[in-house]
Amino acid sequence: KDTLRIDKALQITKFRMDRAGVELASLAVIMATRGADDPRAYAFRRPFLVALRKRGAPLPYFLLWVEDANLLIPVKSGADKGD
DSSP states (O other), rough: OOOOEEEEEEEEEEEEEEEEEEEEEEEEEEEETTTTTTEOOOOSSOOOEEEEEOOOOOSSSEEEEOGGGGOOOOOGGGGGGGO
């Protein structure tokens, strides 16, 4: 059975509120490996939803809709060449 191990998860949130309104920006990065030492790279070319759910739980504890690639950090990898 293949397993996915999250090696590092980081979220940075920038929040500012004043009389003119609210400015909110958030950046999330998740680095994961499959199996013991089998890293994978995924290329997302359209909006996607990240849902984290504890095994057996009826509802996810985290949802992230990613529609704007400007918020993502590109990773240089051989897996995204030629697409």
